[in-house]
Amino acid sequence: MIPSMDFGLMVPELLLIAAGIVVLLADAFLPREAGKDDPRGDVNDPRGINLGITLVGLLAAGAFIAFGRGDVTGAQETFEGLFIVDRFGDAFKMVALLGTILGVLLSDGWLRNQRLPTGAFYALILFATTGMLYLLSATDMVMVFVGLELMSIPLYCLAAALRWEDRSVEAGVKYLVLGSFATAVMLMGFALLYGFVGIYTGEATTRLDAVVTAVNAASAAGELPGFALLGGVLAMIGLLFKMSAVPFHMWTPDVYEGSPTSITAWMSVSVKAVTAAVLLRIFGGEVLDALHLEGILWVVAALTMFLGNTMALTQDNVKRMLAYSSVAHGGYMLVGVLAASSAGSAAVLFYAAAYTFGNMAAFAVLIYLSRVGYEVETFDDLKGLGTKMPLVGAVMGISMLSLMGIPPLAGFFGKFAIFRAAVTEGYVWLTVIGLLTSAISVAYYLRPIVVMFMSDAPAGTAKATGQAWTVRVALVAAVLVTVGLGLMPGGTLDWALESAQALVAGR
Amino acid sequence: MDPSVLALYACCLLALAGGAGVIVLRNPVHAAISLLFTMLALGGAYAMMQAHLLAALQVLIYAGAIVILIVYVIMLLDQGREEVPHPFYPLGVAIGVPLAVLLVVISAPAFMGASAGPEPLITGPEDCTNCESAAVMVKKPDGSLVEASGCEDYVDTDNDGFTDCNDPDCHDNQLCYGTVRAVGGSLLGPFVLPFEVASVLLLAGIAGSILLTGRRPKELEDVIAGPAIAPAPGPQVVSGEGRGQA
Numbered sequence: 063m064i065p066s067m068d069f070g071l072m073v074p075e076l077l078l079i080a081a082g083i084v085v086l087l088a089d090a091f092l093p094r095e096a097g098k099d100d101p102r103g104d105v106n107d108p109r110g111i112n113l114g115i116t117l118v119g120l121l122a123a124g125a126f127i128a129f130g131r132g133d134v135t136g137a138q139e140t141f142e143g144l145f146i147v148d149r150f151g152d153a154f155k156m157v158a159l160l161g162t163i164l165g166v167l168l169s170d171g172w173l174r175n176q177r178l179p180t181g182a183f184y185a186l187i188l189f190a191t192t193g194m195l196y197l198l199s200a201t202d203m204v205m206v207f208v209g210l211e212l213m214s215i216p217l218y219c220l221a222a223a224l225r226w227e228d229r230s231v232e233a234g235v236k237y238l239v240l241g242s243f244a245t246a247v248m249l250m251g252f253a254l255l256y257g258f259v260g261i262y263t264g265e266a267t268t269r270l271d272a273v274v275t276a277v278n279a280a281s282a283a284g285e286l287p288g289f290a291l292l293g294g295v296l297a298m299i300g301l302l303f304k305m306s307a308v309p310f311h312m313w314t315p316d317v318y319e320g321s322p323t324s325i326t327a328w329m330s331v332s333v334k335a336v337t338a339a340v341l342l343r344i345f346g347g348e349v350l351d352a353l354h355l356e357g358i359l360w361v362v363a364a365l366t367m368f369l370g371n372t373m374a375l376t377q378d379n380v381k382r383m384l385a386y387s388s389v390a391h392g393g394y395m396l397v398g399v400l401a402a403s404s405a406g407s408a409a410v411l412f413y414a415a416a417y418t419f420g421n422m423a424a425f426a427v428l429i430y431l432s433r434v435g436y437e438v439e440t441f442d443d444l445k446g447l448g449t450k451m452p453l454v455g456a457v458m459g460i461s462m463l464s465l466m467g468i469p470p471l472a473g474f475f476g477k478f479a480i481f482r483a484a485v486t487e488g489y490v491w492l493t494v495i496g497l498l499t500s501a502i503s504v505a506y507y508l509r510p511i512v513v514m515f516m517s518d519a520p521a522g523t524a525k526a527t528g529q530a531w532t533v534r535v536a537l538v539a540a541v542l543v544t545v546g547l548g549l550m551p552g553g554t555l556d557w558a559l560e561s562a563q564a565l566v567a568g569r
Numbered sequence: 570m571d572p573s574v575l576a577l578y579a580c581c582l583l584a585l586a587g588g589a590g591v592i593v594l595r596n597p598v599h600a601a602i603s604l605l606f607t608m609l610a611l612g613g614a615y616a617m618m619q620a621h622l623l624a625a626l627q628v629l630i631y632a633g634a635i636v637i638l639i640v641y642v643i644m645l646l647d648q649g650r651e652e653v654p655h656p657f658y659p660l661g662v663a664i665g666v667p668l669a670v671l672l673v674v675i676s677a678p679a680f681m682g683a684s685a686g687p688e689p690l691i692t693g694p695e696d697c698t699n700c701e702s703a704a705v706m707v708k709k710p711d712g713s714l715v716e717a718s719g720c721e722d723y724v725d726t727d728n729d730g731f732t733d734c735n736d737p738d739c740h741d742n743q744l745c746y747g748t749v750r751a752v753g754g755s756l757l758g759p760f761v762l763p764f765e766v767a768s769v770l771l772l773a774g775i776a777g778s779i780l781l782t783g784r785r786p787k788e789l790e791d792v793i794a795g796p797a798i799a800p801a802p803g804p805q806v807v808s809g810e811g812r813g814q815a
Contacts, residue, residue, distance in 0.1 A: 065758065065759055065761060065762075067761075079769055082769075082772070082773075082776070083772070086772075086776060141761070141762040142759050144759075144760075144762045144763070145762055176786070177786040178783065178786060179783060179786075181779075182776045182777070182779040182780040182783075183780060185773075185776040186773060186776050186777060186780060189769060189770075189772065189773035189776065190773070192769060193770075196766055202763075204760060204763045205762065205763055205766075207763075208763040208766045208767055208770070209766070211770055212766060212769060212770045212773065215770060215773055215774060215777065216773045216776070216777060218777070219773075219776075219777030219778075219780050219781055220777075220780070222781060223780055223781075225781055225782075225783065225785075226785045234781075254676070288674075288675040288676075289675055289676040291675075292672075292675050292676065
């Protein structure tokens with residue numbers, strides 16, 4: 063039986079796949095030795111053709127999601143319900159795509175500095191983004207698994223892009239081994255849940271809504287067996303790993319430090335946003351309570367916020383510091399996942415958007431300052447930046463203040479929305495922990511600002527010059543949106559709430 | 570006891586023994602051979618549970634390709650000759666054994682049919698012996714027993730004297746899950762989307778291998794040596810490792 067197929071709903075995904083294939087094909091025909099005379103030019107892609115195709119694909123996918131969906135308000139399904147399009151998924155798709163566009167712009171700068179070929183690099187980014195979009199449309203355990211793998215496997219490769227550097231290889235191997243292990247754990251959980259649904263309802267199905275319905279019914283009747291609970295826990299562990307929640311965060315600092323800086327930036331924002339959305343879709347609502355996962359997630363969220371923020375205090379490498387900071391921000395998003403009301407889901411969405419732009423601005427500064435043969439990534443590298451290049455220093459400062467949650471920047475409204483939803487849903491103590499850990503975070507977010515503005519640059523340093531336009535655009539866009547979302551959060555908050563209501567209504 | 574059930578248990582025991590061997594054996598080659606036994610035994614177990622296609626794939630891919638790959642890696646790394654040290658981790662045992670027991674205790678009810686929850690009751694009419702499976706009675710949430718689905722309600726379309734998975738209206742039956750026809754029907758039927766997305770995944774794997782086999786660009790060193798770049802914040806240091814490889 064061939065299911066009904068409506069490819070019209072899948073246009074963004076298909077556009078990204080097509081762009082990935084075109085990049086791979088175009089790369090084969092690009093002149094190899096061009097650009098040698100220009101020391102900052104790209105060795106293999108002097109005219110930026112690969113970059114252009116990638117950006118066009120991403121922008122087209124984003125434009126279709128923004129303008130091409132028509133007037134349909136409810137959820138639309140195709141492929142026998144394996145693929146769903148709703149406002150909630152679309153909203154997160156927009157956030158993920160915006161993060162990816164910034165990540166690609168930064169990748170251009172990074173690839174120029176490393177003088178690396180671009181084709182496979184951009185193709186992998188496009189395929190991983192495709193995986194993210196499929197994941198955001200997944201309503202079936204099989205699709206969650208396939209989407210998660212399509213998102214992760216390109217990332218394992220990208221993490222090890224600098225094969226001749228030990229750090230990068232370490233990052234790739236660690237991510238691959240631990241990531242595969244986490245996926246296997248999640249599959250075991252899905253298998254147990256599948257078995258439970260088959261036994262309990264007599265119908266073998268991998269549909270998530272059927273699983274949720276059966277779990278809720280069995281829980282209400284008091285006959286939920288232990289292996290179904292185990293299945294729920296294992297399924298959630300796989301997703302918490304991607305979110306790098308404590309205690310599944312061990313890989314995060316090493317992978318984030320060793321990966322290409324632009325990939326670290328992109329991974330830390332987009333993967334996290336997508337995973338939070340999937341957690342909300344699967345575990346949001348009463349099923350969390352039925353599976354006895356609420357307490358577990360509470361503890362995980364509290365530990366994640368606490369450990370992420372305290373471990374960040376002792377780092378000397380900015381990338382590592384931002385890695386632990388991203389662990390902590392994952393914890394704040396988990397608070398929103400716990401408070402899975404429409405306000406809570408909307409808060410997670412807004413938080414993900416604010417974090418995307420705030421964090422991207424910090425990484426953009428690192429890439430802006432780097433040059434061929436030297437990557438800026440320690441606090442010492444930032445010494446005196448505030449006096450030598452005040453504007454770039456200001457961008458870094460704004461980014462840190464936004465991550466800290468200082469009004470009137472985007473990060474403040476994200477945290478405010480999350481904690482307000484949490485208090486409404488009765489998670490008062492978790493909110494207290496969140497506020498206390500935010501206070502801890504001030505210490506390490508202030509450190510770059512102190513280093514930049516209150517210490518002198520070492521003798522012999524000069525202004526960094528000659529950056530690619532892509533890095534400039536990413537830098538300016540990220541910081542403008544961070545400030546803009548902070549000054550005018552209303553429209554975006556409303557948009558987030560509308561999108562979240564689509565999810566909650568469908569429950 | 571049914572001989573196929575005995576064979577199933579034998580396969581499972583062999584798989585467990587092979588798994589234990591992978592951990593206990595000190596010579597990497599021996600461990601790999603032990604893994605081969607586990608893979609083969611799992612294939613046998615699948616076959617005994619009517620999952621014929623899965624059994625064939627298991628032998629072909631895991632026992633055939635993957636174990637051979639592992640042996641190749643051991644050979645290339647020249648690890649086969651010496652025995653790896655085998656430290657005993659008391660902490661690992663102290664955590665691992667209780668966890669294993671807990672796993673068995675929690676998941677056993679699912680497989681024993683003795684769960685506090687619903688109980689599948691296997692009842693089969695005598696005339697359905699060649700059916701891939703008999704009807705399964707399942708308790709619904711409201712307590713009523715319904716027949717999940719068996720083959721005996723279907724029409725013997727191909728007139729071979731039995732209603733079984735070869736009959737078109739029966740092969741959609743979920744209990745005919747293991748046949749090539751059923752798996753193929755699922756892959757190109759309800760699960761065609763993940764099947765196609767998996768092909769993108771393979772493409773991504775190819776792109777990844779292109780990325781990971783790339784060489785360090787030669788031009789990088791010329792550029793660093795030249796004066797074209799204005800100094801930026803931070804000392805002018807280049808990571809020396811691997812420079813000769815390009």
